[in-house]
Amino acid sequence: MKNPLKEKLEKGKSVLGSFLGIYSPPLVEMIGYAGYDFVVIDDEHGAFSPTELEDMIRTADSVDLVPIVRVSYDQSSIQKALDRGALGIQVPMINTKEEAEEAVQKAKFPPRGRRGAAYSHRAAHYGKEKGKNFLDESNEEILVIPHIETLEAAENFHEIINVEGIDFPFIGTTDLSVNMGYKEEGPNHPEVRRVVERIYMEAKERDIKIGTVANDATGANKAYDKGASYVGIVAITVIANALGSVLQSTNK
Template identity: 70%
Template structure:
């Protein structure tokens, strides 16, 4: 089992991915052809059946994109994602050290965790991989990424990040802004930005890796400059903005001709 994103992060490299919340294997293919490092298949906010989730993961692997799943709140969500071949999980609303420990436990096989063992699923190539070699490779290669998206999580940041098995933190800026009470201003509010900047500072001091979300290439560049190693743009936002630009440019052109 290989995980190119985990290897790049271990080597100090930065990685770029995209969140996808709609069932579209073709869109995953486009991400691969465009050169993205990973896709985050959004099972928290997106609408996926278990078989659709598997097809999205399969497609990502076919174009050399690392499949990550943002899991739902279902107790079996981590197990389902990993058995279908996800190379990492993003876990929303991790607010305490105990939450982080539970995420790790569900992601690792005994004795490190409580993940159920089986070899008949596609993550184990339907039985071609088995035994200690598969179990140990899974424990080593799979990324476990908690979301830091509440003030409680911010306060417990260091405790969360020092849990054995946590690979990096993901700052969920939208949820953080709502949790802080800035529903209208959103992540751009100065107080939210202050908290985010403080998280980057703490991460740099403790040598923790940080990931976050961006709406476009400019936002991704800013995040990397702040210290993020892992940035996911929102595919739908990028597509919508591009379509709106086409419409706006066409309308302007028509008005000029008149």
């Protein structure tokens, strides 16, 4: 088991992916053929059955697209995403050191965690991979990415990122702005920007990678300029904007 996304990040490269919250294997293929590095299958806000989640992960593998799952709040969500072959998880609403530790515990096999071990699932190639090699490689290669998306999380940032087994944090700017009470202004509110800038600054000082979300190329480039290495655009937003742009540009 190798995770090319983790390898790129460790080499200091920036990566670009796409969030996808609808069941559409063909769209996963298109994202892969376009040359993106990863897809975040959004099981927090999206609507996926367990079988559909596995289909999306399998499709990502077929086009050399690293499958990451933004897990739901279900207690078994991390286990099921990883057993189906996800090479990373994004965990929403991590607010404390203890919650970050809990996420790591669910994602790692003993002795590093308490993920349930089995070899009959897709991640272990239905029994072809097993034993120490599979367990150790899974612990090493799978990315654990906590979301920093509340003021509490931002205030506990240094404790969260110091948890052993956490790879890097992901800033959820929309949730952060709502949590801070700026529902109208959103992420562009000066107070939200101030908190986000502080997170970027602390990450830079500690030489920690940062992930975040963007709506388009301009937003992605701004994130890279601030210091992000891992950026996910929202596929549905890109598609909706493109459809609207075509309509506005026609002589209808």
